[in-house]
Each structure stands twice: as structure tokens, then as C-alpha cells.
Amino acid sequence: MRRDMLTIGAFARACRLSPKALRLYDELELLRPARVDPHTGYRYYAVGQLEQARLVAWLRRLGMPLARIREVCALEPAAAAREIRAYWARVEAETAVRRDLAAFLVDHLTEQEQSRKDTTMLELRYFAHSDRGRVRPANQDTAYAGTRLLAVADGFGPAGAPASSAAVEALRFLDTEEVPAGGVLNLLEDAVRGATEAVRDATDDPDANGTTLTALLWTGSRLALVHIGDSRAYLLRDGELFRITHDHTVVQSLIDEGRLTEEEATAHPQRTLLLKALGTGTPDLRLHDAAPGDRYLVCSDGLPTVLPDARIRELLTTGAPDVAVRALVDAANEAGGPDNVSCVVADVVREAS
Ligand code: MG
Numbered sequence: 159m160r161r162d163m164l165t166i167g168a169f170a171r172a173c174r175l176s177p178k179a180l181r182l183y184d185e186l187e188l189l190r191p192a193r194v195d196p197h198t199g200y201r202y203y204a205v206g207q208l209e210q211a212r213l214v215a216w217l218r219r220l221g222m223p224l225a226r227i228r229e230v231c232a233l234e235p236a237a238a239a240r241e242i243r244a245y246w247a248r249v250e251a252e253t254a255v256r257r258d259l260a261a262f263l264v265d266h267l268t269e270q271e272q273s274r275k276d277t278t279m280l281e282l283r284y285f286a287h288s289d290r291g292r293v294r295p296a297n298q299d300t301a302y303a304g305t306r307l308l309a310v311a312d313g314f315g316p317a318g319a320p321a322s323s324a325a326v327e328a329l330r331f332l333d334t335e336e337v338p339a340g341g342v343l344n345l346l347e348d349a350v351r352g353a354t355e356a357v358r359d360a361t362d363d364p365d366a367n368g369t370t371l372t373a374l375l376w377t378g379s380r381l382a383l384v385h386i387g388d389s390r391a392y393l394l395r396d397g398e399l400f401r402i403t404h405d406h407t408v409v410q411s412l413i414d415e416g417r418l419t420e421e422e423a424t425a426h427p428q429r430t431l432l433l434k435a436l437g438t439g440t441p442d443l444r445l446h447d448a449a450p451g452d453r454y455l456v457c458s459d460g461l462p463t464v465l466p467d468a469r470i471r472e473l474l475t476t477g478a479p480d481v482a483v484r485a486l487v488d489a490a491n492e493a494g495g496p497d498n499v500s501c502v503v504a505d506v507v508r509e510a511s
Contacts (some may be wrong), residue, residue: 162204162205162206163192163193163202163203163204163205164202164203164204164205165200165201165202166180166181166191166200166201166202166203169202169203169207169208169211172205172208173208173211173212173215175211175212175215179215180201180203180211181201183211183214184201186224187228188214188224188227188228188231189207189210189211189214189231191203192204192207210231213230213231213238214227214231217230217231217242220242220245220246221249222242222245226241226245229241230242243415243416244415244416244417247414247415247416248411248414248415250414251404251411251414251415254404255404255442258442258443258444259442259443261444261445262443262444262445265380265445265447266342266343266445279508279509280378280379280448280450280506280507280508280509281305281376281506281507281508281509281510282305282306282308282376282504282505282506282507283478283479283504283505283507284303284304284308284479284502284503284504284505285303285478285479285480285482285483285502285503285504286301286302286303286308286483286500286501286502286503287301287483287484287487287500287501288300288301288458288498288499288500289487289490289491289495289498289499289500290498291460291490291491291495291496291497291498291499292491292494292495292496293494293495293496293497294496294497294498296319297319297498298312298313298314298318298319298321298322298498299311299312299313299322299458299460299498299499299500300313300319300322300323300325300326300500301326301456301458301500301501301502302326302329302330302502303502303504304330304333305333305376306332306333306334306335306337306375306376307329307330307332307333307373307374307375307376308373308374308376308454308456308502308504309325309326309329309371309372309373309374309456309502310370310371310372310373310389310456310457310458310500310501310502311323311325311326311369311370311371311372311389311436312369312370312387312388312389312458312459312460312498312500313325313367313368313369314367314368314369314432314435315361315363315366315367315368316366316367317360317361317362317363317366317367318367318368318369320360320361321357321360321361321367321368321369322369322370323360324353324356324357324359324360324369325353325356325357325369325371325436326353326371326373327356328349328352328353328355328356328357329349329352329353329371329373331349332345332349332375337375337377337378342375342377342382342445345375346375346382346384346443349373349375349384350371350384350436350441353371353436354436354437357369357436357437358437364437368435368436368437368438369387369435369436370386370387370388370389370432370435370436370458370459371384371385371386371387371389371436371441372384372385372386372387372389372390372391372403372456373385373456374391374446374454374456374504376448377445379447379448380445380446380447380448381445381446381448381454382443382444382445382446383402383403383442383443383444383445383446384441384442384443385403385404385441385442385443385444386406386434386435386436386439386440386441386442387405387406387432387434387435387436388405388406388407388410388430388432388459389403389456389457389458389459389500390403390405390455390456390457390459390461390462391403391454391455391456391457392454392455392456392457392470392474393446393452393453393454393455394452394453394454394455394471394474394475395449395451395452395453396451397475398471399467399470399471399474401467402444402446403442404442405459406432406433406434406435406439407429407430407431407432407433408428408431408432408433409423409426409428409429409431410423410433411433412426424463429463430459448506449506450506450507450508451505451506452505452506453474453479453482453503453504453505453506454502454503454504454505454506455470455474455482455486455501455502455503456501456502457486457499457500457501457502458497458498458499458500459497460490460495460496460497460498460499460500461486461487461490461499461500461501463496463497464489464490464493464494464495464496465486465489465490465493469489470486473485473486473489474486474503478505479503479504479505480503482501482503483501483502483503486499486501486503487499487501
């Protein structure tokens with residue numbers, strides 16, 4: 159045997175992994191022995207493979223999928239470092255989605271306790287408008303606002319318009335339905351399923367057509383958010399603007415992974431490419447406590463594409479909901495109106511007695 163070759167036992171001792179782990183890495187093609195004796199089947203490893211064996215072990219401890227470990231191990235150190243950073247950013251983004259879902263469930267279950275004690279009567283004042291913009295031949299957005307439901311859907315594909323209107327139409331029963339005590343989860347689940355089916359029925363080719371959906375459902379003291387795609391919801395509270403949705407776009411995931419800055423993203427040629435839309439992924443769910451004076455904005459991507467958040471905040475800060483909606487839509491069009499633009503603005507106010 160050559161001097162720089164180690165038996166599997168010696169190699170295992172040197173890299174502090176078990177021979178069993180090494181055999182597994184071989185089977186998974188994560189770390190192939192430098193030589194396998196054709197007669198005995200014994201595995202031999204090169205001294206130079208020690209580092210890689212350790213790297214594989216650490217990446218497995220990190221929870222990285224096997225296919226990705228294979229890719230990382232084939233890279234130069236600098237590129238491997240970038241891959242690991244990107245992988246971890248993705249894990250954190252996914253954890254954030256699960257954290258929000260956990261918070262939603264905690265809020266939901268807490269609400270069942272609190273709703274009996276709640277004496278403040280709140281309601282929504284709202285306005286919705288959808289505009290074709292200055293460039294697109296047709297409006298494929300749908301916007302809706304009612305006493306309980308606020309929704310924006312942005313359709314895509316040749317049947318984008320019927321897709322977005324079918325999604326919103328399917329949710330409209332929520333506007334008249336009293337939310338049953340403790341029934342929000344079921345209601346949202348039914349609503350999303352109904353909207354998904356309606357979109358499928360409204361288009362011939364579900365692969366070529368679809369829609370985003372961002373909706374807020376008023377429960378009497380809270381707003382339940384359903385969100386999938388790149389339409390957005392914002393909350394203006396005490397003069398500060400908070401974006402309460404996360405874009406499900408390829409570009410946003412590149413930002414999350416640290417491969418792209420927010421600034422670079424605005425000019426990215428694929429910034430409209432969606433990661434998921436209604437029917438092709440799980441929507442994000444969230445519950446928001448409503449406070450008198452809160453103002454919500456739901457909009458299609460046609461607005462933030464041309465207006466930075468600071469400008470949206472400025473235009474959103476003054477006037478009744480209809481004034482704010484008109485100001486936002488006008489500003490998008492003045493900025494070129496490259497896309498359809500839809501805005502829903504709703505204020506949380508004390509119920510008029
Ligand atoms: Mg759009």
C-alpha cells in the first residue's frame with residue numbers, strides 16, 4: 159500500500175468519524191474512497207481527503223441536504239463559503255415563515271380567550287381602486303374592499319384577468335359571513351381552497367395562467383392575513399410604515415440569501431418572476447391586532463415597483479382612504495405606470511354608535 163493511503167480504520171481515527179459514517183458517505187457519494195481493493199473490497203483513503211471528510215460531517219450536522227453537500231464539496235473554498243452562507247440564509251427565511259405560522263396559531267388561540275373580554279367595538283373604513291396603468295393593454299389585477307374583506311389579486315398569463323377576478327370573487331362570501339368564534343383557521347383554509355379551485359376553473363391552462371392573492375379578513379378585533387405571491391400588505395401605525403408581507407419571488411429569495419441587494423433588485427430583469435402563486439404553494443398566514451388609527455394598505459406590485467417605501471408612506475399618511483388610494487395610483491402612473499396598479503386602503507376606527 160502507498161504511504162499516503164490510509165485504511166478506513168486509520169482514516170476514521172484521523173478524522174474522528176466512525177467507519178460506519180465513512181461507508182455511508184461513500185454510498186451517498188459524498189466522499190468516495192481514493193481506492194477500493196478489487197479483491198477484498200477494502201476502502202482506502204488519501205491523507206488529503208481528511209479535510210473533506212470533516213467538511214462533510216459538519217455540513218451534515220448543519221442539516222444541509224445530501225445533494226447540496228455534494229455540490230459544496232466540489233467547489234473551491236471561496237465558492238463553498240458563498241454556498242454555505244446562501245444555504246443558511248434560506249434556512250433562516252424558512253424558519254421565519256414557520257415562526258410566523260407559530261405566532262399566528264398562538265395569537266389565534268389567545269384571541270379565543272380574549273374575545274369575550276373585548277369591549278372596544280372597531281370597524282373598517284375602506285376604499286379600493288384598480289388601474290390599468292400606462293403601458294399594459296389590459297388590467298389583470300382585481301381589488302376589493304368590504305366591511306370584512308380587503309383583497310388584491312394580480313393575475314398573470316393570457317387568462318390573468320379572469321384568474322385574479324375568480325380568486326377575489328371566491329373570497330367574497332367572507333365579507334358577509336360572520337366569523338364563527340374560533341373558526342378563523344377553518345374559514346381561511348376553506349377560502350384558500352375555494353379560491354384555488356375557482357382560478358383553476360377560470361383558466362384553460364393552469365400552468366400558463368395564475369394569480370397572486372393578498373387578503374385581509376376582519377374578525378372584529380383582528381385582521382387575518384392570507385398572502386401568496388408578490389402583491390403586498392403594509393401597516394401604517396403611528397406614522398411608521400411596516401411591510402407585513404414577504405414577496406414570494408426569485409429576486410426576494412436572492413436578497414434573503416445575500417446574493418443581491420435591495421437596490422440591485424429594483425433593476426433586476428427577473429424581478430417579477432414568482433416563486434409561488436395561488437395553487438402552487440402554501441400561503442403565509444398571520445393575525446394582526448387592530449388598534450384604532452391603524453391604516454392598512456394592500457397593493458399589487460405595480461405600486462412598489464415604481465414607488466419606494468418612503469414615498470408610499472408619505473402618500474399614505476394624509477387624507478381619507480379614497481384620497482390616499484387615488485394619490486397612490488396617480489403617483490404610480492406619473493412614474494410611468496409600467497404595470498397594472500391596485501390599492502386598497504382601510505382604516506381601523508371606533509364603531510360609530
Ligand atoms: Mg403586477
